[in-house]
Amino acid sequence: MSQNATSLQQRRLIVVMGPAGAGKSAVGSAVARLLGVRFIEGDEFHPPENIAKIRAGMGLTNEERRPWIRSIGEAVRALDDPVAVLACSALNWKIRAMMKEEIPADLRFFLLDVPEAELRRRLATRQGHFAGPALLQSQLAAMDRAEEARRVDGTRPVAAIAREIAALAEA
Numbered sequence: 001m002s003q004n005a006t007s008l009q010q011r012r013l014i015v016v017m018g019p020a021g022a023g024k025s026a027v028g029s030a031v032a033r034l035l036g037v038r039f040i041e042g043d044e045f046h047p048p049e050n051i052a053k054i055r056a057g058m059g060l061t062n063e064e065r066r067p068w069i070r071s072i073g074e075a076v077r078a079l080d081d082p083v084a085v086l087a088c089s090a091l092n093w094k095i096r097a098m099m100k101e102e103i104p105a106d107l108r109f110f111l112l113d114v115p116e117a118e119l120r121r122r123l124a125t126r127q128g129h130f131a132g133p134a135l136l137q138s139q140l141a142a143m144d145r146a147e148e149a150r151r152v153d154g155t156r157p158v159a160a161i162a163r164e165i166a167a168l169a170e171a
């Protein structure tokens with residue numbers, strides 16, 4: 001096995017997941033700061049047609065998710081770092097399976113658990129993001145129980161959630 005292939009297999013990616021409004025970006029970037037590693041914002045990798053659809057409040061199909069997840073995989077492949085943090089909704093097992101195919105890293109999933117009413121409240125007040133409250137229903141419908149993910153209480157302050165995930169990820 002080449003050195004490069006070995007390092008790809010050994011790379012660990014902490015995936016902060018959950019529906020829109022769960023706090024993936026806020027918590028994920030805080031986890032990365034705590035660990036001193038790079039933060040990858042999954043939403044930056046959508047092709048323009050996905051952004052237009054999400055902006056219109058429509059959920060994506062898995063076919064539409066594939067190029068997005070593939071671009072995230074390319075960004076991860078380009079990293080030299082042994083550990084990084086990714087914010088990505090990863091709503092159900094089909095999407096997580098796609099992630100495992102496309103992203104060359106050991107994926108560790110952390111699901112931010114936030115009740116629907118709080119998600120709705122956050123999305124109604126969030127500024128400067130293409131996903132609004134109209135997307136929430138399709139997000140919740142697409143979500144599964146994510147048995148493979150470690151669930152964390154996402155209703156606490158960002159710093160407390162980030163400390164918990166950082167500690168779990170290092171254990």
Ligand SMILES: Nc1ncnc2c1ncn2[C@@H]1O[C@H](COP(=O)(O)OP(=O)(O)O)[C@@H](O)[C@H]1O
Nearest residue numbers: 020021022023024025026122126154156157158
């Ligand atoms: N733990 C939290 N407590 C209160 N507000 C939060 C928390 N996490 C995130 N927020 C706020 O909720 C909104 C959605 O957070 P964001 O990180 O964009 O979620 P996501 O990336 O999962 O869509 C933002 O306005 C953010 O500041």
Ligand SMILES: O=C(O)[C@H](O)[C@@H](O)[C@H](O)[C@H](O)COP(=O)(O)O
Nearest residue numbers: 019020021043060065089090131
């Ligand atoms: O942070 C958010 O508000 C959401 O995650 C949002 O950006 C969107 O849900 C996904 O990027 C689209 O992909 P999915 O339909 O797979 O969640």
